[in-house]
Amino acid sequence: GAGVSQSPSNKVTEKGKDVELRCDPISGHTALYWYRQSLGQGLEFLIYFQGNSAPDKSGLPSDRFSAERTGGSVSTLTIQRTQQEDSAVYLCASSRDNTDTQYFGPGTRLTVL
Amino acid sequence: AQSVTQLDSHVSVSEGTPVLLRCNYSSSYSPSLFWYVQHPNKGLQLLLKYTSAATLVKGINGFEAEFKKSETSFHLTKPSAHMSDAAEYFCVVNKKGSGGTSYGKLTFGQGTILTVHP
Numbered sequence: 001g002a003g004v005s006q007s008p009s010n011k012v013t014e015k016g017k018d019v020e021l022r023c024d025p026i027s028g029h030t031a032l033y034w035y036r037q038s039l040g041q042g043l044e045f046l047i048y049f050q051g052n053s054a055p056d057k058s059g060l061p062s063d064r065f066s067a068e069r070t071g072g073s074v075s076t077l078t079i080q081r082t083q084q085e086d087s088a089v090y091l092c093a094s095s096r097d098n099t100d101t102q103y104f105g106p107g108t109r110l111t112v113l
Numbered sequence: 114a115q116s117v118t119q120l121d122s123h124v125s126v127s128e129g130t131p132v133l134l135r136c137n138y139s140s141s142y143s144p145s146l147f148w149y150v151q152h153p154n155k156g157l158q159l160l161l162k163y164t165s166a167a168t169l170v171k172g173i174n175g176f177e178a179e180f181k182k183s184e185t186s187f188h189l190t191k192p193s194a195h196m197s198d199a200a201e202y203f204c205v206v207n208k209k210g211s212g213g214t215s216y217g218k219l220t221f222g223q224g225t226i227l228t229v230h231p
Contacts, residue, residue: 004156033218043203043221056218091157098217104149104157 002026004105006092012111013082021077021108025094032075033095033102034067038088046090049075050098082112115140117206119222127230132176132191134225136204139185146187147205147219148178157203163187174198199229 005024013019025032034046045059049069060066064082069075079086089109093102120135138144148160161172168180178189187204204222 035219035221042223045218045220048218059218093157101147101159101162102219103159106156 004092004094004103006090006105006108008108009106010109010111012113014113015084016081018078018080019082019110021079021090021110023075023077023092023094023105025073025075025092026103029094029096029103030072031095031098031100031102032069033093034075034077035091035093036088037091037107041088043091046077048098079110082110084112086110087112115142115144115206115220117204117220117222119202119204119225121225122223123226123228125228125230126194128196129193132189132194132198132227134189134202134204134227136187136189136222137185138187138204138206140206145207146178146180147207148172148176148187148189149203149205150200151203151224152200160189160202194227194229196229196231199227201226 004026007022011019031050033048035043036046037043047055047057047060047067049055064080067077087110089107091107092105095102116139118137126132146163149157150160151157160176161170161178163170163180171177176189176191178187180187201224203224205219207219
């Protein structure tokens, strides 16, 4: 079946602009996660959604970062007023519930000039 | 709190020789442990996972890992390396919930880049 998909695959933006990154989880998966992969910091957890529960936002690095999940399916990660240190690969993962194995998408490579 | 340390940032082997990628973990709870692989410009793929069953876990592509609680280790091995094994490998830890399953956010090691020479 279809895996986790993310769009765009690459995004180049100018410092100070807002960006939106999209994640389509595997159908039927109730848990959705965002991670960031950067050279200096490795792979870091950002946020996760489980069903209708309040999201765990404990990994968001600043209030410029936010995410929403509409209808329990697609999620959008928004970065406002992008900075050069936001340049990274943003990975999305989903699982059947928050106790199950996480399956990762191919990522969105964000470059902030 | 939980953390994971991959002891080697780079490992280089010849094709056909054994692979050993080392991982130590620290967790306040009985952990769930995973190995993921990432090929260049690709997403993360699950190799294997340990929750609470057998301490020797077999994964895809001939990889296996042994959970050793006394050593807090979860090293990844393969008897014979193949060129296609060249990639970056991540050891990952998670809190284990009831029933031996894991939940919530993952904590990743810094990764080990495996190079395979002909």
